[in-house]
Amino acid sequence: MTGGWKMRLALTLAGWTIALAMFSPILWMFLTSFKTEIAAVRTPPAIFFRPTLENYAAVLQRADYVQFALNSVAVSLGSTLLAMALAIPAAYSMAFFPTRHTRDILLWMLSTKMLPAVGVLVPIYLLWRDFGLLDTRLGLILIDSLGVLPIVVWMLFSFFREVPPEILEASRMDGATQTDELIHILLPLSMPGIAATALLAIILCWNEAFWSLNLTTVNAATLTAFTASFASPEGLFWAKLSAASTLATVPILIFGWISQRQLVRGLSFGAVK
Amino acid sequence: MATVELKGVRKRFGAHEIIHGVDLRINDHEFVAFVGPSGSGKSTLLRMIAGLEEISEGEILIDGVAAQGVPPARRGLAMVFQSYALYPHMTVDENMSFSLRMAGVAKEERDRKVRAVARILEMEALLDRKPRELSGGQLQRVAIGRAMVRQPKAFLLDEPLSNLDAALQAQMRLELVRLHREVNTTMIYVTHDQVEAMTMADRIVVLNNGRVEQVGSPLELYQHPASLFVAGFIGAPKMSFLDVAVSSTAAGWVTLALANGVSVSLPAPAEEVKAGTRLKLGIRPEHVEMDGNGELQAEIDAVEHLGPRAYLHTRLSDGSRMVAQVSGDITLREGDRTALHIRADAGHLFDESGKALERRAPARPHQAV
Numbered sequence: 158m159t160g161g162w163k164m165r166l167a168l169t170l171a172g173w174t175i176a177l178a179m180f181s182p183i184l185w186m187f188l189t190s191f192k193t194e195i196a197a198v199r200t201p202p203a204i205f206f207r208p209t210l211e212n213y214a215a216v217l218q219r220a221d222y223v224q225f226a227l228n229s230v231a232v233s234l235g236s237t238l239l240a241m242a243l244a245i246p247a248a249y250s251m252a253f254f255p256t257r258h259t260r261d262i263l264l265w266m267l268s269t270k271m272l273p274a275v276g277v278l279v280p281i282y283l284l285w286r287d288f289g290l291l292d293t294r295l296g297l298i299l300i301d302s303l304g305v306l307p308i309v310v311w312m313l314f315s316f317f318r319e320v321p322p323e324i325l326e327a328s329r330m331d332g333a334t335q336t337d338e339l340i341h342i343l344l345p346l347s348m349p350g351i352a353a354t355a356l357l358a359i360i361l362c363w364n365e366a367f368w369s370l371n372l373t374t375v376n377a378a379t380l381t382a383f384t385a386s387f388a389s390p391e392g393l394f395w396a397k398l399s400a401a402s403t404l405a406t407v408p409i410l411i412f413g414w415i416s417q418r419q420l421v422r423g424l425s426f427g428a429v430k
Numbered sequence: 431m432a433t434v435e436l437k438g439v440r441k442r443f444g445a446h447e448i449i450h451g452v453d454l455r456i457n458d459h460e461f462v463a464f465v466g467p468s469g470s471g472k473s474t475l476l477r478m479i480a481g482l483e484e485i486s487e488g489e490i491l492i493d494g495v496a497a498q499g500v501p502p503a504r505r506g507l508a509m510v511f512q513s514y515a516l517y518p519h520m521t522v523d524e525n526m527s528f529s530l531r532m533a534g535v536a537k538e539e540r541d542r543k544v545r546a547v548a549r550i551l552e553m554e555a556l557l558d559r560k561p562r563e564l565s566g567g568q569l570q571r572v573a574i575g576r577a578m579v580r581q582p583k584a585f586l587l588d589e590p591l592s593n594l595d596a597a598l599q600a601q602m603r604l605e606l607v608r609l610h611r612e613v614n615t616t617m618i619y620v621t622h623d624q625v626e627a628m629t630m631a632d633r634i635v636v637l638n639n640g641r642v643e644q645v646g647s648p649l650e651l652y653q654h655p656a657s658l659f660v661a662g663f664i665g666a667p668k669m670s671f672l673d674v675a676v677s678s679t680a681a682g683w684v685t686l687a688l689a690n691g692v693s694v695s696l697p698a699p700a701e702e703v704k705a706g707t708r709l710k711l712g713i714r715p716e717h718v719e720m721d722g723n724g725e726l727q728a729e730i731d732a733v734e735h736l737g738p739r740a741y742l743h744t745r746l747s748d749g750s751r752m753v754a755q756v757s758g759d760i761t762l763r764e765g766d767r768t769a770l771h772i773r774a775d776a777g778h779l780f781d782e783s784g785k786a787l788e789r790r791a792p793a794r795p796h797q798a799v
């Protein structure tokens with residue numbers, strides 16, 4: 158099996174190369190956040206430098222990090238919960254009671270993701286203004302959950318499709334109502350998939366910037382808005398921006414790290430069954 | 431304890447009709463088998479009775495009450511699925527008690543009922559296991575147990591043995607029959623395997639392309655198949671068919687000319703045919719004998735040895751095929767030639783539309799050859 162190990166070695170190297178290439182901007186940001194503003198813009202960039210915490214001090218002094226972070230947590234959890242609550246019954250019905258139009262509806266839902274968000278900015282802005290939703294967590298939760306809904310429905314739909322319909326029919330014969338069927342059979346059976354979907358939705362909502370920047374100002378602004386506020390048209394800001402970005406990404410990185418096992422298990426759920 | 435009645439039941443999927451008007455009455459305590467080739471509509475019919483599939487037209491009555499609109503669980507029927515469809519995330523105990531839990535039965539009562547059924551099926555030791563820890567035969571038992579716990583009015587079984595190996599199938603057939611005797615509940619059993627239907631059922635419903643071909647006891651179907659289809663489907667090895675022409679008729683008798691010119695006579699409703707009518711003559715393997723003076727010359731295609739007896743699969747001079755049941759110690763082999771004698775008076779006649787002519791053959795006990 159010499160060919161086998163050569164292949165494995167090549168794959169391992171390729172895997173690490175890609176992973177490092179993808180991670181390098183984050184590493185760069187992380188390193189820059191510990192440089193002085195002068196050192197941050199120097200070319201060629203210094204690899205070795207004396208780290209400083211002055212950027213973090215400046216960033217935390219200028220803005221209330223905790224409030225932004227709490228908004229991010231509330232909005233990503235809230236949007237995910239709302240999206241799941243809408244998507245689970247929708248995916249259930251599409252997976253087990255398909256009609257001639259089910260495929261079309263799924264494709265149509267996905268196609269909405271191809272529309273640039275800015276295309277609906279004005280109508281959404283006006284609607285949110287009239288309903289008093291501007292700069293509220295609820296307003297952001299509503300728009301973010303709509304944003305992830307197509308992906309969440311798609312993922313749940315494919316996980317539900319893995320469950321043999323006969324098992325649900327058996328429960329129907331056993332006297333389960335549709336709610337029982339969902340709670341006692343379908344949800345426990347597709348738990349890995351549901352968990353993976355929810356984790357992905359949380360991450361997507363956490364990183365969502367467009368609506369956060371456009372629909373919030375002070376009260377409901379999330380960490381993406383917090384980060385963006387450190388970009389300025391003049392003066393040196395790279396180091397402070399990096400520090401703010403690091404502060405915004407670290408929580409979700411830790412979250413992703415902790416939940417990656419669950420994510421991988423869920424995403425390969427269909428493949429290994 | 432239930433009667434199930436089907437009146438003009440039809441089923442369409444979109445514009446495509448697959449059940450074309452079925453009328454049937456299943457009596458209390460009866461063990462009825464729906465048998466037919468794959469795609470004949472057996473499962474669909476069963477699922478309509480269960481309430482898992484809508485009826486497009488017609489009516490289903492359970493204990494005389496129209497089932498239309500009654501959800502599956504309230505019909506009082508239990509179903510055993512071909513794939514078992516156990517709940518993978520629940521233990522055997524939880525699987526079996528699920529219906530009681532849904533019905534709001536108290537825990538002690540549930541435990542008592544589950545244990546009673548587990549005892550009958552000899553699977554008390556399995557109660558704490560998950561389905562993935564069970565063998566095929568054990569899964570089958572759990573599926574049956576889950577149906578029994580509810581004490582249903584009738585059991586619906588859709589090819590429940592088809593995933594088991596042959597030895598286990600034979601054993602489970604006997605157990606199901608014993609179980610039916612013990613619980614004495616109506617059973618509707620779907621199978622594509624006519625041996626299962628013949629060995630277990632009180633009554634067999636033969637389905638073909640969404641129509642009932644014939645309903646009758648196993649022996650009735652075997653001895654008096656109403657159509658070419660039933661004649662060919664029931665019995666293994668299959669009945670052999672010869673193209674024949676009526677050469678003359680007499681009161682209660684017809685004389686037929688076989689392809690090689692030989693004439694045979696058998697009792698039949700002579701008034702329904704006349705000289706020249708083309709018919710098919712069906713002969714079961716046990717009514718064909720090896721006989722040096724036999725009227726048919728045959729070449730052996732294959733010899734199927736079963737121990738006590740053997741089947742000769744042969745080809746006649748005109749190319750038609752014929753199977754003969756012979757003694758197990760036969761030494762003939764593939765490629766050998768032999769002469770066959772058919773006991774024509776035990777034969778079956780079918781007209782050109784495939785409908786059987788009334789069979790008047792004396793049901794003589796078959797002499798072992």
Ligand SMILES: Nc1ncnc2c1ncn2[C@@H]1O[C@H](COP(=O)(O)OP(=O)(O)O)[C@@H](O)[C@H]1O
Pocket residue numbers: 443448466467468469470471472473474475
């Ligand atoms: N949900 C369905 N949609 C469309 N056609 C179906 C559906 N279920 C069954 N059929 C068709 O109905 C016919 C009978 O199927 P079925 O009842 O499963 O047959 P059997 O159980 O005798 O093998 C088949 O031709 C099958 O393709």
Ligand SMILES: [Mg+2]
Pocket residue numbers: 472473474589
């Ligand atoms: Mg079937």
